Amino acid sequence: MIRILVLIVGLALIGFIAWWFFGKHAVATEAADVADNVQQIEVDVNGGYSPERIVLKKGVPAVLNFTRRDPSSCLDRVVFSDFGINRELPKGEKQAINIDTSKAGEFQWACGMDMFHGKLIIK
Amino acid sequence: MSITNRFWVSLILSLPMLAEMILHPFGWMLPGGEWTMLVLTTSIMAVSAGPFIQSAWASFKKHHSNMDTLVAIGTATAYFYSVYAMITHQAVFFESAAFVTTFVLLGQVFEERMRNNASNAVEKLVNLQAKEAEVMRDGKLVKVPLSSVVVGDLIRVKPGEKIAVDGVITKGSSAVDESMVTGESMPVEKRQGDHVIGSTINSNGTFMFRAEKVGSDTMLAQIVELVKKAQNSHAPIQKLTDQVSNIFVPIVLMISILTFLIWYVLIGASVANALIFAVSVVVIACPCALGLATPTALMVGTGRSAKMGILIKNGEVLEKVNDLTTVVFDKTGTITRGKPEVTDIVGDHKQVLSLAASLEANSEHPLATAILAMAKTEGVQTAAVTDFQAIEGKGVRATINGQTAFIGNDKLLADYPITPDLKQRVAQLQAAAKTVVFVGLADQVIGLIAIQDTPKVTSRAAIAALKKRGLKTVMLTGDNQRVAQAIADQVGIDSVIADVLPADKANHVKALQQAGDVAFVGDGINDAPALTVADVGIAMGSGTDIAIESGGIVLVKNDLRDVDRALAISRKTFNRIKLNLFWAFVYNVLGIPVAAGVFYAIGITLSPELAGLAMALSSLSVVTSSVLLNRAKISTNVSEAV
Numbered sequence: 001m002i003r004i005l006v007l008i009v010g011l012a013l014i015g016f017i018a019w020w021f022f023g024k025h026a027v028a029t030e031a032a033d034v035a036d037n038v039q040q041i042e043v044d045v046n047g048g049y050s051p052e053r054i055v056l057k058k059g060v061p062a063v064l065n066f067t068r069r070d071p072s073s074c075l076d077r078v079v080f081s082d083f084g085i086n087r088e089l090p091k092g093e094k095q096a097i098n099i100d101t102s103k104a105g106e107f108q109w110a111c112g113m114d115m116f117h118g119k120l121i122i123k
Numbered sequence: 124m125s126i127t128n129r130f131w132v133s134l135i136l137s138l139p140m141l142a143e144m145i146l147h148p149f150g151w152m153l154p155g156g157e158w159t160m161l162v163l164t165t166s167i168m169a170v171s172a173g174p175f176i177q178s179a180w181a182s183f184k185k186h187h188s189n190m191d192t193l194v195a196i197g198t199a200t201a202y203f204y205s206v207y208a209m210i211t212h213q214a215v216f217f218e219s220a221a222f223v224t225t226f227v228l229l230g231q232v233f234e235e236r237m238r239n240n241a242s243n244a245v246e247k248l249v250n251l252q253a254k255e256a257e258v259m260r261d262g263k264l265v266k267v268p269l270s271s272v273v274v275g276d277l278i279r280v281k282p283g284e285k286i287a288v289d290g291v292i293t294k295g296s297s298a299v300d301e302s303m304v305t306g307e308s309m310p311v312e313k314r315q316g317d318h319v320i321g322s323t324i325n326s327n328g329t330f331m332f333r334a335e336k337v338g339s340d341t342m343l344a345q346i347v348e349l350v351k352k353a354q355n356s357h358a359p360i361q362k363l364t365d366q367v368s369n370i371f372v373p374i375v376l377m378i379s380i381l382t383f384l385i386w387y388v389l390i391g392a393s394v395a396n397a398l399i400f401a402v403s404v405v406v407i408a409c410p411c412a413l414g415l416a417t418p419t420a421l422m423v424g425t426g427r428s429a430k431m432g433i434l435i436k437n438g439e440v441l442e443k444v445n446d447l448t449t450v451v452f453d454k455t456g457t458i459t460r461g462k463p464e465v466t467d468i469v470g471d472h473k474q475v476l477s478l479a480a481s482l483e484a485n486s487e488h489p490l491a492t493a494i495l496a497m498a499k500t501e502g503v504q505t506a507a508v509t510d511f512q513a514i515e516g517k518g519v520r521a522t523i524n525g526q527t528a529f530i531g532n533d534k535l536l537a538d539y540p541i542t543p544d545l546k547q548r549v550a551q552l553q554a555a556a557k558t559v560v561f562v563g564l565a566d567q568v569i570g571l572i573a574i575q576d577t578p579k580v581t582s583r584a585a586i587a588a589l590k591k592r593g594l595k596t597v598m599l600t601g602d603n604q605r606v607a608q609a610i611a612d613q614v615g616i617d618s619v620i621a622d623v624l625p626a627d628k629a630n631h632v633k634a635l636q637q638a639g640d641v642a643f644v645g646d647g648i649n650d651a652p653a654l655t656v657a658d659v660g661i662a663m664g665s666g667t668d669i670a671i672e673s674g675g676i677v678l679v680k681n682d683l684r685d686v687d688r689a690l691a692i693s694r695k696t697f698n699r700i701k702l703n704l705f706w707a708f709v710y711n712v713l714g715i716p717v718a719a720g721v722f723y724a725i726g727i728t729l730s731p732e733l734a735g736l737a738m739a740l741s742s743l744s745v746v747t748s749s750v751l752l753n754r755a756k757i758s759t760n761v762s763e764a765v
Contacts, residue, residue, distance in 0.1 A: 010388075011384070014377045017376050022373065025186045047179075050185070069181075070182075071177055072175070074178070084348065084354075084355055085351075086354070113414035113418075115411075116182075
């Protein structure tokens with residue numbers, strides 16, 4: 001009897017994992033604030049990036065302020081492969097990353113191990 | 124707390140449990156037994172494994188998972204089950220939680236160091252810059268920091284000093300060691316009018332130069348920018364791992380639950396045993412090795428090639444190099460020097476050259492430039508000329524030392540006699556696609572000068588090396604068939620496409636692409652479209668900015684033999700990426716079933732501790748394999764003797 005119960009709980013758990021990780025979930029999207037002809041946005045690095053999708057205006061110099069709160073070494077670097085940026089994020093320190101917004105398009109960024117991803121939309 | 128400190132804490136606290144494990148068969152017992160273990164492991168879980176759990180929870184809330192998720196779930200399961208087992212007086216396995224944490228942290232400590240190693244190359248390049256420069260300000264030489272040097276500044280460089288920025292020498296001469304930028308090991312002689320590159324080292328002389336490029340415009344800054352982009356670029360092969368990494372951790376969690384269910388429900392093992400298998404699965408799976416396989420190798424490979432003076436712009440180029448079947452060369456400036464040179468002098472060498480140089484002293488015709496350059500290097504004296512007159516469409520005539528002297532093309536033969544012997548030499552030279560100039564004195568042709576845009580001394584070796592690789596070599600040129608074929612024969616090119624209009628170069632490359640992937644090597648503005656169209660565009664470093672922009676690989680040294688070296692290092696790097704990926708996959712594909720107890724029947728199992736150790740080693744071995752790329756032998760077919 002107890003084995004059947006365990007089996008049901010186990011299968012339910014598998015179902016939950018599938019739904020939680022593979023299901024469609026809303027992605028936090030934010031547009032940067034523009035002030036004095038510079039657009040700035042704060043990115044919190046904790047178990048991923050929030051926001052995960054950032055919308056920037058084309059042609060306005062942009063600064064992304066990354067602050068890592070996560071202790072994981074997985075997230076200790078942030079890589080913008082299209083911009084040649086690979087920056088170390090010391091824990092708890094704000095790191096300003098300048099983005100060249102002269103070209104419109106969608107650009108991926110990732111952690112140093114390519115496990116966590118974020119998207120930059122310049123339009 | 125840093126990873127290193129977390130590691131030390133967990134190592135020291137694990138040692139008593141390790142001692143117990145080893146000495147237990149000899150009758151030694153840990154004082155305090157299970158209670159001591161509980162205290163030690165609880166401390167490890169709080170201090171060393173705590174951050175894993177924290178990070179795992181943070182990403183879980185965002186519907187993400189990572190390696191920390193696996194470590195956190197694995198260690199927490201072992202720990203909490205052991206607490207439960209202790210209360211219900213069953214066998215505990217606290218040491219699994221402790222050892223796994225220790226091993227994983229050990230792996231991360233090493234890995235962090237290796238990763239820093241891999242990305243150091245660029246920082247080393249930046250550190251090459253001079254810190255200050257001696258600049259002429261208000262008529263006086265003053266030392267200023269590098270950042271205040273502006274374009275147009277006159278800068279003095281003393282022996283042994285670094286050249287601050289890019290510029291042109293205005294006074295003095297010296298030998299300059301440019302190896303840090305071009306990879307060329309021999310010092311290069313520089314004199315007035317020559318360009319110098321910032322960050323290179325002046326060896327013996329003192330000179331003044333005018334700054335032409337400063338800050339981010341300098342060659343070094345541009346190279347650094349290129350290398351940075353290349354090192355962080357995405358290789359197409361990575362798309363696979365991108366896909367895998369997104370689903371990897373949840374799948375492993377599911378497999379682990381299934382493992383538990385199968386052992387416990389179907390086979391009827393005890394909760395403890397079923398749990399050990401499940402924990403092993405979670406702990407052995409290593410998404411990090413997959414994620415690190417490509418970027419670390421790319422970083423080391425492109426960094427190393429940059430040191431050799433070969434700039435590979437991104438991972439995509441690296442991959443395409445593997446499928447090349449044909450290499451197409453532009454002729455002028457790529458295979459040849461790009462300016463005419465005197466190749467043969469027939470007749471009395473000194474007299475002919477002296478006469479020619481005297482007559483052409485004031486001409487700016489390219490052929491005249493070639494003759495004057497030859498006269499200058501040989502130190503031939505020119506004589507004063509009088510009664511200078513041009514012979515329309517044929518050449519020039521003047522009086523030298525009271526005698527009439529002339530120089531010109533073959534139309535002069537209508538006016539002046541030539542010996543049959545010379546006539547035969549003319550035919551020979553013309554057959555070799557050389558331009559022949561006739562030199563005469565006192566109404567008689569006394570000598571010939573043959574001029575040609577000659578191949579670079581290294582071209583022949585470069586092409587031989589590529590052919591040895593099994594690649595087809597093609598030369599593309601706007602010149603006529605005869606000239607093109609003559610050059611092709613000299614350097615050993617397979618086939619020639621001559622009389623190509625500049626606008627058609629790209630079309631010819633496209634046509635060749637029908638048969639297989641094509642690399643194009645060129646340097647001029649007119650080469651830019653072909654460089655872009657080709658699967659791999661290789662630009663010569665001396666080339667125009669637009670050509671360098673269009674190419675996927677830039678050869679800073681301008682040495683055609685570097686084409687072969689570029690192919691060699693690209694292949695090496697790409698193979699290393701494939702090797703890394705292979706191991707990372709095999710490791711997970713084999714490790715997980717073993718950990719799940721699939722081979723239990725034949726006696727092969729993995730305890731969670733061993734699984735943790737294996738996982739730590741897997742990412743470490745991938746990063747180490749990438750760093751070793753720095754030492755790997757690059758086998759080129761280039762023979763050093765020219």
